[in-house]
Amino acid sequence: MALPIYTETRYRIWHYSYLIICGSVFFFLIAPLLVIFPLSFNAEQYIHFSDKMLALDPEGFSLRWYEEMIYGTKNSWSQAMKNSLNIAFFATIGSTVLGTLAALGLSSRYMPYKALIMSILISPMIVPLIISAVAIFFSEAKFGMTSTFTGVVLAHIILGTPFVVITVTATLSGFDDTITRAAASLGSNPTNTFFKITMPLIAPGIISGALFAFVTSFDEIVVIMFVGGPGQMTVPYQMWIGLREQLSPTIMAVATCLIVMSTLVLVTMELLRRRSQRIRGLAV
16 A cells, blocks of 8 residues: 655655565565475476576476376375365364354353363463374373274364364454344244354354364374374375485475465465455455
């Protein structure tokens, strides 16, 4: 946004200095990620910028590593991708349901000990992940749920629920309770009121929380190393094994796909945030 013509010189200097600082920080954070994109198209089997790539020779670029990621048999990337999507899908559903219900309870004026319950619910975000992984492992080991699909999904639900609780609670903080009271006065039962009035208004917060839970489950590696088995090999776990045993440019191709997916998720959440503001009349 352009500055007004009557803006003083010192404020103009600060404004443009602020933009330069923000741009520099953004470049500092994003620049390392940009290196991954060209390396994923390397035609050679080593992770480096070849002479042909530096000379922008078309022979130095190839899609062979993306083909290896999808159709390759040496590294089961396709199976790891299926496992990650399946686990993240069911973990997202569980986290969204539990997190939304918890947020609705915490938003009630009659809920006692809100601060204590909230701190317990978001503790998986605060406690170091390695500690959570050990606790989940010993808890599930008692019931024989380690190295099972159900055990991994439950572990990821524990990690994803706090994100849903926070986003839905933030959305409910601007929710007008008089709407639900008006619906009750007209004879609507609580279930009908929630699905037809409350849920459409807080849907952006629920979807944002679900996206956070999905990304958290999809990118998780520490817990899967404790509670997962060979049948629950996920993409991050496969990348970790590849980095330790055989460094292949296929990892760069997978990393590029993950970066693109994360970017799309962030853009979607920003669009949902703006939609939520327009619904509540906070933005034009």
